[in-house]
Amino acid sequence: MKAFRRFAIFTTAATYxxxxxxxxxxxxxxxxxxxxxxxxFGRWFPPISYRHLPPEFDPNLFNFxxxxxxxxxxxxxxxxxxxxxxxxxxxxxxxxxxxxxxVPSIIAVLLVAFQGWQGGQVVLSExxxxxxxxxxxxxxxxxxxxxxxxxxxxxxxxxDTEKEAVYPGWIKNATWLLWLxxxxxxxFGTRIREAIETTIEQFPLVASSEIIxxxxxxxxxxxxxxxxxxxxxxxxxxxxLKKSRAPSPLAWQSAWTMAGLALLQIVFGLVMIFSGLPEVxxxxxxxxxxxMTGMVLIALAVVAHKKER
Amino acid sequence: xxxxxxxPKMLIWLVAALIxxxxxxxxxxxxxxxxxxxISVWGExxxxxxxxxxxxxxxxxxxxxxxxxxxxxxFTNCKSACPxxxxxxxxxxxxxxxxEKIQLVSITxxxxxxxxxxxxxxxxxxxxxxxxxxxxxxxxxxxxxLCEQGFMLPADNLPxxxxxxxxxxxxxxxxxxxxxxxxxxxxxxxxxxIRQLAGTW
Numbered sequence: 001m002k003a004f005r006r007f008a009i010f011t012t013a014a015t016y017x018x019x020x021x022x023x024x025x026x027x028x029x030x031x032x033x034x035x036x037x038x039x040x041f042g043r044w045f046p047p048i049s050y051r052h053l054p055p056e057f058d059p060n061l062f063n064f065x066x067x068x069x070x071x072x073x074x075x076x077x078x079x080x081x082x083x084x085x086x087x088x089x090x091x092x093x094x095x096x097x098x099x100x101x102x103v104p105s106i107i108a109v110l111l112v113a114f115q116g117w118q119g120g121q122v123v124l125s126e127x128x129x130x131x132x133x134x135x136x137x138x139x140x141x142x143x144x145x146x147x148x149x150x151x152x153x154x155x156x157x158x159x160d161t162e163k164e165a166v167y168p169g170w171i172k173n174a175t176w177l178l179w180l181x182x183x184x185x186x187x188f189g190t191r192i193r194e195a196i197e198t199t200i201e202q203f204p205l206v207a208s209s210e211i212i213x214x215x216x217x218x219x220x221x222x223x224x225x226x227x228x229x230x231x232x233x234x235x236x237x238x239x240x241l242k243k244s245r246a247p248s249p250l251a252w253q254s255a256w257t258m259a260g261l262a263l264l265q266i267v268f269g270l271v272m273i274f275s276g277l278p279e280v281x282x283x284x285x286x287x288x289x290x291x292m293t294g295m296v297l298i299a300l301a302v303v304a305h306k307k308e309r
Numbered sequence: 310x311x312x313x314x315x316x317p318k319m320l321i322w323l324v325a326a327l328i329x330x331x332x333x334x335x336x337x338x339x340x341x342x343x344x345x346x347x348i349s350v351w352g353e354x355x356x357x358x359x360x361x362x363x364x365x366x367x368x369x370x371x372x373x374x375x376x377x378x379x380x381x382x383x384f385t386n387c388k389s390a391c392p393x394x395x396x397x398x399x400x401x402x403x404x405x406x407x408x409e410k411i412q413l414v415s416i417t418x419x420x421x422x423x424x425x426x427x428x429x430x431x432x433x434x435x436x437x438x439x440x441x442x443x444x445x446x447x448x449x450x451x452x453x454x455l456c457e458q459g460f461m462l463p464a465d466n467l468p469x470x471x472x473x474x475x476x477x478x479x480x481x482x483x484x485x486x487x488x489x490x491x492x493x494x495x496x497x498x499x500x501x502x503i504r505q506l507a508g509t510w
Binding site for chain 2: 020024027028029030032035058061063064065066069126203204205252253254256257260261264279280283284287288291
């Protein structure tokens with residue numbers, strides 16, 4: 001059990017690293033670094049120089065840095081897909097009696113294969129904004145499944161960890177609400193990104209500081225909703241930390257983590273609004289959003305786990 | 310709960326990871342921006358004097374300096390390539406209507422038939438109303454010389470054999486990139502390069 005839990009946690013970390021790389025491809029503008037898929041300029045490894053391009057490719061398309069950034073995402077994606085496949089085989093072999101591990105493992109391996117193919121469609125569509133968003137949302141779902149599997153493996157190993165814990169009765173519903181609000185917030189965030197991409201397409205010479213002004217209703221909805229998410233996160237975290245009896249280590253850690261991440265998200269959001277959407281902050285904002293969905297899911301599974309026994 | 314759990318180690322680990330990843334991201338984004346700003350210089354355009362169709366006045370290298378110029382070669386009786394290339398130019402003309410920084414130049418490769426009035430009529434048909442899109446006329450030998458020796462593009466068997474490449478010329482009259490005028494990929498790259506070069510002003 002210990003080995004499986006450790007492998008699941010490692011795979012979860014690798015998945016989050018991959019999500020970061022995917023965001024980095026987006027913010028560095030490397031999405032078309034390889035114009036074809038699954039190969040890159042007709043080769044399994046991108047060329048070093050335009051002199052090595054097959055003749056059917058326009059040499060103007062080739063940019064060494066962008067090709068390797070995009071290729072890095074594909075390569076790590078392949079490795080993570082392999083890790084998740086191993087995890088699923090492991091679960092099928094050893095954990096058929098534990099559906100909370102088995103079922104998400106199988107869903108995850110199917111989703112990660114679909115994600116690889118869908119990533120190809122993103123490239124072939126020349127980064128259609130909606131397909132980019134779908135790619136991100138599938139990534140978050142896979143990461144959520146990995147978090148859930150790790151947590152269930154932990155519970156299987158430490159069966160008594162929630163035994164003494166007593167959480168306030170209303171907290172389960174509140175955490176459900178928070179989780180749905182976080183999902184909504186992620187979707188609004190992707191809407192902002194889509195609107196930015198469309199704006200740049202329509203006004204190619206717009207300055208980055210002027211872009212936000214050109215977005216629609218979502219430019220108000222996303223920050224306001226974000227403040228609501230922070231308030232609810234802090235209420236739940238405070239209740240887990242101070243109003244519960246003997247909260248489990250996992251509950252205690254997740255409460256601190258989601259409170260801290262929620263605050264960071266607001267800070268990074270403000271930085272983006274007031275300093276013209278710096279690319280690195282965009283990448284961090286996206287990554288923390290992924291962590292936040294995973295962390296709220298942990299809190300939710302804690303209170304749900306408690307209720308069942 | 311044991312004593313060693315008394316600090317939020319998960320949050321601390323994630324913030325540490327965040328700092329490392331932020332540094333990594335800064336490096337990658339910097340490399341990407343650097344690689345894009347290096348749009349190579351393929352050569353300098355020589356001086357030339359053609360005639361602009363909309364006012365009959367001379368138009369040459371002087372008129373190209375100070376603006377980003379996209380150049381293509383067309384003729385009005387062309388049935389295969391131009392009906393794709395010229396709408397692509399019209400798309401750029403519409404896209405950059407808010408900017409005086411960017412101009413489009415179409416040079417006729419069929420000066421026998423494409424007189425100035427014919428070119429003006431052609432321009433009108435594609436909705437050209439100002440001098441952000443200029444149509445140029447010159448005798449065949451001069452067009453061939455500019456195309457081959459200036460733009461370094463083939464000009465055999467004119468008018469049918471004209472190039473379908475769009476050439477992006479920067480505000481100093483240097484050739485910065487060539488783009489296939491017939492496909493979407495070429496257009497996407499052209500717009501990227503225009504944005505890039507316009508941004509560095």
